[in-house]
Amino acid sequence: MVTLSPQLIENLDLSAGGILGQSARIDPFHVRKLNEDDMVEELDMSDELLKRLKAENIDALISVVGGQGLSILYKLHRKGLNTVCVPRSIDNDIASTSVSFGFNSALSFTIEMLDRARQAAQSARKIAVVEVQGAQAGWLALQAGIAACADAVLIPEISCDLKILAGRLKDKISPRRPYGLVVVAEGAKFIKKTQKEESTSSLKASLSPLATGEASDHVIHRSGMAAETVATGLQLLIAEETYPLVIGPWVRGGTPTAVDRQLGMAYGAGALQALKAGKNGVMVAFVPPEIKFIPLAEAINKVRTVSADSEFLKIADSLGIYCGR
Template sequence: MRIAYTQRIKFIWIGVVELKKRIGILTSGGDCPGLNAAIRGVARASYDLLDCEIIGIKGGYKGLIDADYKIMAAHDFSGILTRGGTILGTHRTPFKQMRRIEEDGIDKVANMVKHYNQLKLDCLVTIGGNGTHKNANLLREEGLNIIGLPKTIDNDIYGTEMTFGFHSAVDIATEVIDRIHTTADSHNRVMLIELMGHKAGWLTLFSGIAGGADVVLIPEIPYSEEKVYEALEERRKKGKDFSIIAVAEGAVNKEEAAMNKKDFKRYREEMPYQTVSYRLANQISTNLGFETRVTIPGHQQRGGSPSAYDRVLATKLGAYAARLIAEENYGNTVSIVNNKLRATPLEEMASKLKLVTRDDDLVKTGEAVGLTYGD
């Protein structure tokens, strides 16, 4: 009898298992139209390019400090393109306070780094304005992988020609000016519309020109009350007893512009008027005899559904961010330069504001059509 022995040899293939990329997303600072479109752009493009998992950080940097997050699913990003606000929530966390240890002993920066690592994030996408970019750059300096997206209705982020949220705010502010025109004309009033913009006047400049304002006052061009009076008197001589003045909330007169920060702060605190627009309205009424009214659309400029332009822009920026993540090209913000998308180092974007200059083409355009800046 012959017995055959069969030996079974087990082969074990050892390969490289590629783990899912874990991408965190947060929205920080003031809300604006287009945030959800940007979130959606990052998510959908990331799912297309990568095997990834997306973690939504709730309430901006505060959510990262407190480890408040949600593991997102594809359906979370459905139906949000047109929705205003942000599905992740937002919170203002001033850059100057980031390294301050609070009374409860919380080290905010250390907590953010710890929770980033605990979540095993490969990258954090930060969506916001100037303060958000400063904090993002701080985290980059701490060794985290960061990609930024530029959001603000002020359009004042250095290094990019356009921010999403701005176009929608201009549309809203322009509609306010349009509606004020008819009532100003009917009652022969000087109407002052105060728009958002503490340091940058882009929103007021664009809206003022688009809405046909007669006077535009912005922070970068200190005004003289006498020059404003002259413009209104000139219109009155031409038989136009009504005027529209678009005023940025951060507008200053020449006297205030010459003050140091401490004196200016004290001066404004002691000012018996709610805002600069109310002060100017009173001055115009007292010195020229015009009936005046002030309109402040306020947070309406931040709310509601984004314009078609902002939906497209936010989607483009978000999709490009996903591409940078796929390339592991971290430490950048997605910007627009010469109308093209590019990656700009965070440290450049966070370094300063983009402000209106007196020789800007749009400023000159306004003057060419009879608008005055009060200087």
């Protein structure tokens, strides 16, 4: 544990937000440990966690967490933990809030990297295929792609036909403009031609020697697969050379933007107000122009996705950016 004193907070470097660390990957209800037989088993350590918090005289917990963390905190709340949650997501996919803490910083860095990729593609006369974060929601890819004036943006919400994408790129590429920029969210989906074949269980398909990363949930999806899929598919359909680039989780580092600093201060102040007002088991949400408190039960198990009538999709269409539709 790190004791947060006023002096420590004042002297923290602006880029050292990771001093507190993250534990979203560690679910206290499912802790993997080796037993006496050297076999991995899952244990429920939630009671031990609550006892430790009580021993440290911690009356309430303000947690800066993502979607998985919200579900964990909700279960801990039901077991007696006093908690207020602040939404953190560089994908901006947490429901019940317009902007999650960390999204603007990730967006700014992604736009900067896309600008560099565009310049490199222009110089090398190639098509840059850049993969960004966004397993379930395409906010980061869409907003960054619009800002960088990409030729195409592929997001999880809209399945893409690579043949149509290749045709759109052919129309744009010319001797005067011999390059292109395609932004791909890591969770982008692609339309495939259906073939008649015997039905196979998802587990058997994933274990097949010819299994791909999309065989089923039994396969471990790796970073860069979306960019490689698009780059390889385009290379087979058009004459121009393509090259994939993965920004991925590297957007998590760096100094927070001014917007995120202000948003973080507002979320922190709101969390304290909630505790002082006796509110418990809630998430602080930014619903312009106000800060509201949403019960955790209403905030979990939901994903904020890009709707079909999103203004950002309309902006992309007006700019001639192909988004799969």
